[in-house]
Amino acid sequence: MAILKIVQHPSPILTESCKPVTDFGDGLQVLLDDMYETMIDADGIGIAAPQVGEAIRAAIVDLGEGQDPIWLINPEVVATGGKETEVEGCLSFPGLYGEVERPYHVKVHAQDRDGSWYELEAEDYEARAILHEIDHLDGILFDSKIIRVVPEEELEAAEEEEEE
Template identity: 85%
Template sequence: MAIRKIVEHPSPILSKPCKPVTDFGAELHALLDDMYETMIEADGIGIAAPQVGEGIRAAIVDLGEGQDPIWLINPEVVATGGSETDIEGCLSFPGLYGEVERPFHVKVHAQERDGSWYELEAEDYEARAILHEIDHLDGVLFDSKIIRIVTEEELEEMAAEEEGSE
């Protein structure tokens, strides 16, 4: 496993739709392991293959909290519901944060690391993270969805308020 360099905006690979994964062999597994290590090192909760320079439909979401990582290979959104606006950031846009509106609920059909298909339903923050990563695979970047930019000072104030309410 290796930590890879995170591709930053405006690299063209970030805005191109990715190709489907067809080979679930050792090369894919090595890439997924590298992506996971890179995401953890960068203190992220999700990463998509184009963010490490690979134009394939593979992404990972890991919210921690004792859950296993969600491997999203060739994911397709089957259904969405509700709507919620919250703050997002992106490893490919260091220092940029903004309010983004996304569905509150998502149902996804995707493949595991071994190629087996599964369906997943998620809500709230998990749904937001999954949809953010699927957008990457479609060449859609979160900066195009920002309703309002949030400064780092505002983020720090929000974090302090949240700590004070616990």
Template identity: 70%
Template sequence: MAIRQVITHPNELLTTKCKEVVNFDKKLTTLLDDMYDTMIASDGIGIAAPQVGETIQVAIVDLGEGQEVIELINPVVVEISGSEIEVEGCLSFPDIYGEVERPFHVKVEAQDRDGSLYELEAEDYEARAILHEIDHLHGVLFTTKVIRYVELEELEQEEVME
């Protein structure tokens, strides 16, 4: 397990549509483990393979707080509902935050590291994180969805008020 460099904008890898994973092997396991270590070291809650230089459909979401790490391989969004606007950030856009509208609920089909197919439903913050990472796999950046950019000072004031 190793910490990899996070690719930051501008870099064409971030807007590349990723290839489907067909080999569920030791290389994939190493990538998933490295991505997790990189995400934790970067203080993130999600990371996608293109953010560490790999253009394959692999993403991780970990909200912490005793929740299980979600590994999304070849994910497909099969259902969405609701809508909410919240502030997002991204490891590939250091210190850039913006309000983004996303579905409140999502149902996803994906594979795990062994290739087994599973289905996952999520709401609120977890759904937002999953959809953000799936966007990365299609070369879609959160900055293309920003309604309004938010300054760091504004975020810090909101955190103090909560």
């Protein structure tokens, strides 16, 4: 496995609509493993293929907490519900954080890394992460959805409060 270079904004690949994955062979498996290692190395909770220079519909979300990673291959949003505004960041926008409104609940139809189809329902932070990564696959960047930029100092202060 390898740590890949994370593509930074304003690279044009980040705004491309990605092609569906049709080959679930060794090449995809190596890419997914490398994406996962890259995400962990960068202290992220999600990463999409265009963020490592591949314009295909593949992404990963891993919130840790003893859960298995969510492999999102060719994902389609089936339903959403509710609204919630929370702070987001992005590996392709180091140092940029902002409040983004997203649905609180999402239902997704996607393929696992072996090509088998599944449905997933998620809420809150997990739903937010999944929708953020699917946006990447559609060439939509979180900076276009920011309602208010949140300075890094404000984030650090909020984290310190939570720890107390």
